[in-house]
Amino acid sequence: MSDDTATYDLVITGCIALRDNAGTSPRFESNTTIAVTDGRIAYIGPDGDAPPAGTDVVEAAGLVAIPGLINCHTHAAMTLFRGIAEDVPVHSWFNEYVWPMEVNLTEEDVYLGTLLACAEMLSSGVTSFADHYFYMDAAARAVDESGIRANLGWAFFSSMGSQGLEQSADFAERLNGAAGGRITTSLAPHAPYTVNDADLTAAAGEAERIGVRVHIHAAENLAQTESSVSSRGITPIEILNRTGILDAGTIIAHGCGITEADIPILAEHRTSVGVAHCPKVYLKHALPPLTPIRALNAVGIPVGMGTDGVAGNNTLDILESMRLTAMTQKYVEEDATWLTTGHAINLATTQSAETIGLADDIGALEVGRRADIALIDMSGPHCQPVHDTAAALVYSARAGDVVTVVSDGAVVLKDRKLLTIDVAAIRSELSDRLDRLIDVTHGDQIQRYDP
Numbered sequence: 001m002s003d004d005t006a007t008y009d010l011v012i013t014g015c016i017a018l019r020d021n022a023g024t025s026p027r028f029e030s031n032t033t034i035a036v037t038d039g040r041i042a043y044i045g046p047d048g049d050a051p052p053a054g055t056d057v058v059e060a061a062g063l064v065a066i067p068g069l070i071n072c073h074t075h076a077a078m079t080l081f082r083g084i085a086e087d088v089p090v091h092s093w094f095n096e097y098v099w100p101m102e103v104n105l106t107e108e109d110v111y112l113g114t115l116l117a118c119a120e121m122l123s124s125g126v127t128s129f130a131d132h133y134f135y136m137d138a139a140a141r142a143v144d145e146s147g148i149r150a151n152l153g154w155a156f157f158s159s160m161g162s163q164g165l166e167q168s169a170d171f172a173e174r175l176n177g178a179a180g181g182r183i184t185t186s187l188a189p190h191a192p193y194t195v196n197d198a199d200l201t202a203a204a205g206e207a208e209r210i211g212v213r214v215h216i217h218a219a220e221n222l223a224q225t226e227s228s229v230s231s232r233g234i235t236p237i238e239i240l241n242r243t244g245i246l247d248a249g250t251i252i253a254h255g256c257g258i259t260e261a262d263i264p265i266l267a268e269h270r271t272s273v274g275v276a277h278c279p280k281v282y283l284k285h286a287l288p289p290l291t292p293i294r295a296l297n298a299v300g301i302p303v304g305m306g307t308d309g310v311a312g313n314n315t316l317d318i319l320e321s322m323r324l325t326a327m328t329q330k331y332v333e334e335d336a337t338w339l340t341t342g343h344a345i346n347l348a349t350t351q352s353a354e355t356i357g358l359a360d361d362i363g364a365l366e367v368g369r370r371a372d373i374a375l376i377d378m379s380g381p382h383c384q385p386v387h388d389t390a391a392a393l394v395y396s397a398r399a400g401d402v403v404t405v406v407s408d409g410a411v412v413l414k415d416r417k418l419l420t421i422d423v424a425a426i427r428s429e430l431s432d433r434l435d436r437l438i439d440v441t442h443g444d445q446i447q448r449y450d451p
């Protein structure tokens with residue numbers, strides 16, 4: 001260790017640490033120690049003398065250490081609807097399943113669903129997520145208890161009247177910085193096709209006043225962009241620009257329908273705008289094209305990895321999102337040399353941290369950053385032998401290979417056992433809620449999908 005007199009709260013020894021992921025040529029270093037003080041990385045470098053007695057030590061010989069993964073767009077409590085709306089097109093997914101079922105949600109349902117999501121994410125090395133949902137005080141309670149980090153936004157439609165925007169702004173203001181700083185917030189208008197321009201303009205103003213970003217679905221697919229152009233003469237991205245949403249800073253969910261003409265508009269806001277890419281849902285809903293990652297990255301607009309809600313994606317597995325991104329980008333670009341393993345890791349770390357507005361705090365194992373760390377065991381037959389650690393991480397490693405996770409300096413998963421969440425208790429709490437949650441005989445729905 002660098003300083004014999006230093007004391008640390010936690011020391012991870014012997015790992016193979018990802019030391020440089022800022023570009024597309026990642027560097028891993030063996031026999032590395034990571035030391036943590038007050039929730040931040042205080043030292044990272046070669047193994048040295050044993051830490052002083054009393055220091056919490058994680059022996060990580062041979063384990064690969066990466067920055068905790070980041071889910072840049074999800075609706076965490078939709079774990080409650082896992083697998084309930086399969087093999088249907090997107091309009092019936094919304095109008096016949098998800099939006100009718102969301103009428104049934106209670107605050108306690110959202111708490112339990114979010115806690116289950118936190119359990120799944122922490123178990124698979126995800127230490128941060130950007131959430132866009134309802135009853136967000138309940139989601140915040142789950143985040144606080146689980147030890148995960150989250151950017152939370154209370155979703156609203158203009159059909160809710162002024163109360164929707166007010167609630168979203170009130171929540172963003174009250175909760176920003178909560179849970180010892182692990183919670184940050186966003187304003188969360190649903191989309192330009194469900195929130196009118198006046199409400200978008202007001203949301204942008206509130207976000208700027210509070211000092212947070214706007215998290216919004218936009219240009220989710222090409223059909224939405226075409227519909228916007230034919231009905232209003234402008235693209236969804238132009239709507240975000242005219243209403244000040246991009247000036248406020250934006251997490252754009254999906255962006256698959258971003259046009260060539262939209263790129264320079266987004267490039268002007270590249271330091272405060274990112275696009276969350278959730279490939280599994282685009283593939284499942286058969287909605288081409290994919291997010292134009294090549295065009296976005298070419299002008300410095302960050303693209304982060306996401307899953308969207310589990311009702312579409314079925315998992316909250318960011319290793320899976322990263323793998324699908326690498327493979328589908330090669331396929332659509334018809335270029336096997338594009339979206340390298342190093343680039344995929346950069347998307348899942350640096351660019352994801354930029355996308356959710358935490359570029360200086362997370363996304364790299366560097367002194368001074370928050371200590372969000374996932375330790376991955378690559379000794380399994382599906383990873384061996386490891387000639388290339390980056391390739392093993394992108395194409396071979398599984399969520400279940402994550403053995404130990406540190407979030408904000410605290411060990412939350414140890415030897416595959418969650419220390420902060422009792423999954424069996426959640427399962428039992430949920431069992432008598434499930435029939436009520438999926439009942440759609442009431443004939444109501446929270447919103448109509450007709451972009």
Ligand SMILES: [Zn+2]
Binds near residue numbers: 073
């Ligand atoms: Zn979404």
